[in-house]
Amino acid sequence: MDFKRFLLILLFLFVATGLMFVGGQKESIAADQKILNVLFQQSNIPDDKIVEGYAEEWAKKNNVKLNFQIVDENQLRSKTVAAIESKTGPDLIVFPDYSAFLYQDSLASINELVDGLGEKYGGWFPIAKQAFYYNGEWKGIPYKTFVKPLVYRKDVIDKVPDTWEELVQVSNEISKEDNGMYGFGVAIAPRSDGPNFIRSLLWSYGASIVDKNGNVVFNSKEAVEAFSLLKKWHEAGGMAPGVAGWDDSDNNRAFMAGKIAMTINASSIYSAAKKDFPDTLGKVTGHSVAPAGPAGRYGNASSQCLGIPKYSNNQETAIDFLKYLYTPEHLKAITTETDGGATMMLSGVINDLPLWEDPDLKALLEVSKVSYLIGYPGKITRAASAVRSEFILVNAAGRMLAEDLSPEEAVKMAHEQIVEIYSRF
Helix, strand or coil, rough: HHHHHHHHHHHHHHHHHHHHHHHHHHHHHHHHHHHEEEEEECCCCHHHHHHHHHHHHHHHHHHHEEEEEEECCHHHHHHHHHHHHHHHCCCEEECCHHHHHCCCEEECCCHHHHHHHHHCCEEECCCHHHHHCCCECCCCEEEEEEECCCCCCCCCCCCCCCHHHHHHHHHHHHCCCCCCCCCECCCCCCCCCCHHHHHHHHHCCCCCCCCCCCCCCCCCHHHHHHHHHHHHHHHCCCEEHHHHCCCCCHHHHHHHHCEEEEEEECCHHHHHHHCCCCCCCHHHHHECCCCEEECCCCCCCCEEEEECCCCCHHHHHHHHHHHHHCCCHHHHHHHHHHHCCCCCCHHHHHCCCCCHHCCHHHHHHHHHHCCCCCCCCCCCCCCHHHHCCCCCCHHHHHHHHHHHHHHHHHHHHHHHHHHEEEEEE
């Protein structure tokens, strides 16, 4: 072998050894890199994109491989069920309303994180504990609440009705003007807006599906009084015709088209009016807290939490991200950038935002503080969840209007269905 050939062989061996070292080093780095898989719900507000941005920022700073998946509500439900049953999948999942309750045995307790934040920042909104705290354990960290206030036309209504009786009177008067506009409209049907509206009305009259001990008590004079008001209201023409057959988009379209002066809805109508008709409808669309009844004022809100499945091998990484996300700076930004549409639930962080200087936006905060879930004043249970998912209350109200049932008949029918549901569990 000549000397030149010998040198070439040595050079080849040196390069090959170096490449093997570099490759092995890369494999070692990849093996040591932390991973976080997040399953998040799509939102039209859009807080989903804001949180994704914070996640990407955190992942880059901490050398974490991030998979942030945003899906619609139906996909979220199916993917969550598949992950919990197979014990594999996302490390952090969004749970709407009290769905975390259904999977509580499969979710890690995160008391230290949630209690610590609550103590540091003035406590959580009341709805948070009802929705996500079970048997002494936080099974999710409260994320956002989004409420459904009274939406009204300022150019039509001089003084916002403070009680349900006043709301009925004002809406009846508007409908009688015969100018193509009805006073009020919302879907009294198995959708989203209608059940929230019906619960707000019932609770403010002192009705509930169960008492604080979980006994079914819906068949009551309070429930009959609330349904009686609804029936008289509908018969007087204060509501737009056909509401028992509406869906969640009908009241939006009716309001935007000038067909109704008031509705119960999320902040989407307000935001759309400001965006699409800033010089006309946007200037006269307002928000107010839910009307009060004989038993007080009760709003309605949906809420979400972020939960960590027990099967996850990346629980510490998920906790690290949540600590990064739940800083006052980030929570304030999410709430402010969504105009309160996604209100974070830490009282001391959220209560004094400049955002609330606008009374139409402050109404969102006020509604969230008087909002409770369907099992109130009892605890969250599978039975209460089923009463909601089977639309028992709104279906009874809708049948009363469409089939001319008496309030007593409608309440008794709903009560019997609630009893049957609670007997299953």
